[in-house]
Amino acid sequence: MxxxxxxxxxxxEGFEQIKGFLFxxxxxxxxxxxGMVTYSITISAVALGSVxxxxxxxxxxxxxxxxxYCYQLRIDKKQVILPEQAKQLLIEYERSKNKPHRHRH
Known part of the structure; x- marks a missing residue:
C-alpha cells in the first residue's frame, strides 16, 4: 500500500514539474x-507551404x-506547359475539334 x-x-510531482516547464x-x-523569431518562422513556413x-x-x-519559379517549384514537371508546347497543344486541339465525332446510340 x-x-x-x-x-x-x-x-x-513529475506531472507538476512537466506542467511547470510547459508554462x-x-x-x-x-x-x-x-516570440518574434518563433512567430516569424511559423508565418514563413505557412506561407511557403501555401505557395x-x-x-x-x-x-x-x-x-x-x-x-x-513556377517551373522550379512544381513537383511533377511533366504537367507544366511551356510556351512552345502551348502552340502545339492548340494545333492538336483545333485538329481534334474539326474531326467528325461519332455518336453512340
Missing amino acids: KKSQAWIKLRQ WFGGWVGSGRS MIGINTPNTIPCPDKKS
Missing part, C-alpha cells in the same frame, strides 16, 4: 525576441520558361 501511495505521489516554455516562446500547395494543386499549369 505504501509503495502505491509513493508511486502516485512521485507521478504527481515556462510557453511564456518564453511567446515573449520578447524568441507550394498553390503551385502544385492544378493538374496542368502554364509557365513562361524552365528557369521560372
Whole structure:
C-alpha cells in the first residue's frame, strides 16, 4: 500500500514539474525576441507551404520558361506547359475539334 501511495505521489510531482516547464516554455516562446523569431518562422513556413500547395494543386499549369519559379517549384514537371508546347497543344486541339465525332446510340 505504501509503495502505491509513493508511486502516485512521485507521478504527481513529475506531472507538476512537466506542467511547470510547459508554462515556462510557453511564456518564453511567446515573449520578447524568441516570440518574434518563433512567430516569424511559423508565418514563413505557412506561407511557403501555401505557395507550394498553390503551385502544385492544378493538374496542368502554364509557365513562361524552365528557369521560372513556377517551373522550379512544381513537383511533377511533366504537367507544366511551356510556351512552345502551348502552340502545339492548340494545333492538336483545333485538329481534334474539326474531326467528325461519332455518336453512340
